[in-house]
Amino acid sequence: MRVEIQDDFNLRKIVESGQCFRASLIDDDIYRFVTGNNVVYMKETEKGIFSVSCGFNEWQNTWVKYFDLNRNYRNIFEKEYGKHPFVDKAMNAGRGLRILWQDPWEILVSTIISQRKSIPAIQKAVDLIAKKYGTVQKTEYEKLNLFPSATDLINVSEDDMRSCGVGYRAAYILDAISKVSSGEVDLNMISQLPDTELIQYLKCIRGVGEKVANCVALFSYGRSACVPVDVWISRAINDDCNGKDPFDLYGNHAGIIQQYIFYYKQSRQ
DNA sequence: TATCAGGGCCTAG
DNA sequence: CTAGGCCCTGAT
Numbered sequence: 001m002r003v004e005i006q007d008d009f010n011l012r013k014i015v016e017s018g019q020c021f022r023a024s025l026i027d028d029d030i031y032r033f034v035t036g037n038n039v040v041y042m043k044e045t046e047k048g049i050f051s052v053s054c055g056f057n058e059w060q061n062t063w064v065k066y067f068d069l070n071r072n073y074r075n076i077f078e079k080e081y082g083k084h085p086f087v088d089k090a091m092n093a094g095r096g097l098r099i100l101w102q103d104p105w106e107i108l109v110s111t112i113i114s115q116r117k118s119i120p121a122i123q124k125a126v127d128l129i130a131k132k133y134g135t136v137q138k139t140e141y142e143k144l145n146l147f148p149s150a151t152d153l154i155n156v157s158e159d160d161m162r163s164c165g166v167g168y169r170a171a172y173i174l175d176a177i178s179k180v181s182s183g184e185v186d187l188n189m190i191s192q193l194p195d196t197e198l199i200q201y202l203k204c205i206r207g208v209g210e211k212v213a214n215c216v217a218l219f220s221y222g223r224s225a226c227v228p229v230d231v232w233i234s235r236a237i238n239d240d241c242n243g244k245d246p247f248d249l250y251g252n253h254a255g256i257i258q259q260y261i262f263y264y265k266q267s268r269q
Numbered sequence: 270t271a272t273c274a275g276g277g278c279c280t281a282g
Numbered sequence: 283c284t285a286g287g288c289c290c291t292g293a294t
Contacts, residue, residue, distance in 0.1 A: 018276065019276095111276080112277095112278095114275090114276050114277085115275090115276080115277035115278065116274085116275055116276095116277060116278085116288080116289085116290090117275055117276080117277095117289095117290080117291075118274080118275040118276090118291070118292060118293085119275085119276075120275095120291080120292060120293095121275075121290075121291045121292065122275090122276080124291080124292095125290090125291090162289080162290095165289090165290065165291070166289080166290080167288075167289025167290045167291090168278095168287095168288050168289045168290085169278095169288095169289080169290095170289090172278085206278085206279085207277085207278065207279085208278085209277060209278050209279085210277090210278090211276075211277060211278085212276090212277075212278085215276075228276070229276095230276035230277080231274090231275075231276070231277090232276065233276085262276075266276090
């Protein structure tokens with residue numbers, strides 16, 4: 001199917017933005033995204049025109065929300081540009097990336113894994129979990145594994161989890177599996193909570209602190225005011241903003257600005 | 270081969 | 283509030 005997107009939207013930057021660990025460049029400018037039971041392949045055939053592998057209904061029901069297409073990033077860019085010289089540079093560099101609405105369970109596990117790990121190492125661990133415990137899905141391009149649900153993982157031992165390369169985080173993941181599969185933690189219900197309560201709630205899971213909780217809020221619940229502060233962002237604050245946190249300037253768009261800065265700092269490595 | 274840092278968090282003091 | 287430890291991987 002052919003889709004027109006009249007907004008800032010750059011497939012490569014989205015995949016490289018570090019918020020999704022299982023999206024990737026497949027071949028010849030074709031990018032793959034996975035969420036829940038859905039897989040899509042996209043290619044920009046001309047400016048703003050995309051060929052997508054799914055039909056109209058799946059696009060409307062799944063991917064429009066996933067890519068945050070109900071939010072106009074061009075307007076956000078114009079509103080927020082010009083407030084801070086360094087942030088302006090980051091915005092220009094990152095223009096086209098989007099904050100994705102990813103599966104909360106997958107993002108919860110992925111961000112627990114992410115602590116003290118490099119992005120390639122995170123991708124590898126997440127892939128291993130999917131390969132070992134996720135159901136296989138055949139597509140026109142490849143065979144890939146969906147990410148297993150908490151219930152799928154209920155009998156996994158700590159050693160088995162460690163063998164996926166997650167190290168000491170295995171115990172944290174087992175705690176998340178237990179709390180989510182039992183219903184003690186309800187990832188659907190919390191979409192109703194305000195930002196601060198949502199973050200507080202998630203922190204009852206072992207291995208979930210301020211940064212991980214903010215990642216989940218931003219990357220799977222669309223909480224664009226939430227700012228995960230990692231080593232890259234604190235470096236940006238210290239090295240590029242004279243030690244002064246710039247995020248107060250951006251209110252409900254602070255999380256989007258954070259992502260522009262993260263992308264900018266990473267791309268200059 | 271050895272060293273270091275990586276999208277932090279937990280625990281002790 | 284701060285310091286140390288943590289399990290493993292990818293990069294040099």
